[in-house]
Amino acid sequence: MDPEQQPPYGAQEPHAVAATSEPKPAKSAKKHTDASFGLKDFALWCGIPILIMVLLRVFVFGMYLIPSSSMEDTIMPGDRVITSQLTPRFGKINRGDIVVFKDPSDWLPAEKTTEGTDYLIKRVIGLPGDVVECAGNGAPVTINGVVIDEQSYIKPGVEPSAFAFNVTVTEGHLFVMGDNRANSADSRYHKNDAEKGLVPIADVKGVAFLRYWPLNRIGWLSAHHDVFAHVPEPKTIPSA
Known part of the structure; x- marks a missing residue:
């Protein structure tokens, strides 16, 4: 180089x-x-x-298996539903809502269930202060003196109530009934128990809004609020 x-x-x-x-x-x-x-x-x-x-x-959400026929034909035995747990905590329960609640006063033995459970499911008919009554023998249910048409959810061929009753819902409670009135041991049957046939609102675990099983029955669960649209608000709410 x-x-x-x-x-x-x-x-x-x-x-x-x-x-x-x-x-x-x-x-x-x-x-x-x-x-x-x-x-x-x-x-x-x-x-x-x-x-x-x-x-x-x-x-937020609860999931429940329905073991009895008390809500036929809206909910069948073996159906599974989803509930909103926020509604009873932060919202308002309305007439027509389908609620899941803890057994208020030993109701379960009267329910014909397919398996053991600690909860029941019914439709809210009366709110605190409401006067719920029926003359029986096919007569319609009235709330605060107004007749309600329950054909949209009661099981076809079943009467609103086979026997008469008259109940005033006390503060902090609900009056509930099954859609299958012929096979539902609901508020009508427990007037002599500790809660006088009523369900404490504090015992409500959720409001059912969706059926997710079986697959061929997936769908929203209607509260049918329109049925109660003309019911007046109660004038007074008696204490429990």
């Missing part, structure tokens, strides 16, 4: 620079980064949705 073409002292020829570069640590770092992203992706796409579903199940 011509001395004039030699690189100055301390300089390196181009091929020497390439030889001294170290790409391997960078490649190793990239692999480590990819592994970290994989764990984050798993937590993001799997862990968080599962956590959300668990929280919704515990605090």
